[in-house]
Amino acid sequence: MVFHPLKIMTKSLKFRVVAFALPTMLLGLNSLFSTENAMIPKETELAYRVKALEERLEQLEKTLGQKNTKEELEARARIDFSAIRALVAEDKFDNAKSELERFLRSYDDPRTTPAAQSLAKELSVIGSHVPATWGIDKWFQGGESALKSRQEPTLLVFWETWCVYCRQQLPEIQALYEELKAEGLEIVGLTTVSGSATERGVQKIINRFNLSFPVAKEDGSIGKTFVVSGIPMAAVFKEGTIIWRGHPGRLTQKKIRSWL
Incomplete structure (x- = not known):
């Protein structure tokens, strides 16, 4: 190859x-x-x-x-x-x-x-019954008879001396009392004398505004019954039943006369 x-x-x-x-x-x-x-x-x-x-x-x-x-x-x-x-x-x-x-x-x-x-x-609270006992510690003026159940309406006003708005309402409440007392209206002012308030201060307010309706110091139980979360606050009861609750400034003579 x-x-x-x-x-x-x-x-x-x-x-x-x-x-x-x-x-x-x-x-x-x-x-x-x-x-x-x-x-x-x-x-x-x-x-x-x-x-x-x-x-x-x-x-x-x-x-x-x-x-x-x-x-x-x-x-x-x-x-x-x-x-x-x-x-x-x-x-x-x-x-x-x-x-x-x-x-x-x-x-x-x-x-x-x-x-x-x-x-x-x-x-x-509206429609419920008033308490059997009121828990009153002291009456500055008036007495227990003011809280007795009646056919006529009773106006409760919750207030304190340190409350500016309360002091503004008191003269108007006094005017309602003077106008409608003869027709059967009863008014009771209630205070717990709380905070900076004193019993002497309460008496001074009574004298200052010439309040003539009953005023009492309560132990706080009434405020709880009426669910008082702020003041001034008012409630009306008649024949043992609470028929109204609210700010006292909403009350008028016409409204109160409708309950008399």
């Missing part, structure tokens, strides 16, 4: 070229597959981000919807509660009570619910 050096050199060269190019080709293929594989996670990550964004938007819409609904309910609660207060101001206590019951079943508004609960407690 005769060997041709040129053919041998050519084959050797081809082998070397293939041998040299193969790693490069393999690297290219690997790179191609790697690139394709790398693209999948990126697309998946993008899809995840889009999905997360959509979920976030959906949650945001729900939150905004809930916020709007909550604000609407709070606004409606305030309107309804104002209407109930108007009923109380008109002395429509039965209507106010029923509306308050409905209100407390319908709403749980942090702004108005506590006030509604407090008002419901105050109105619960």
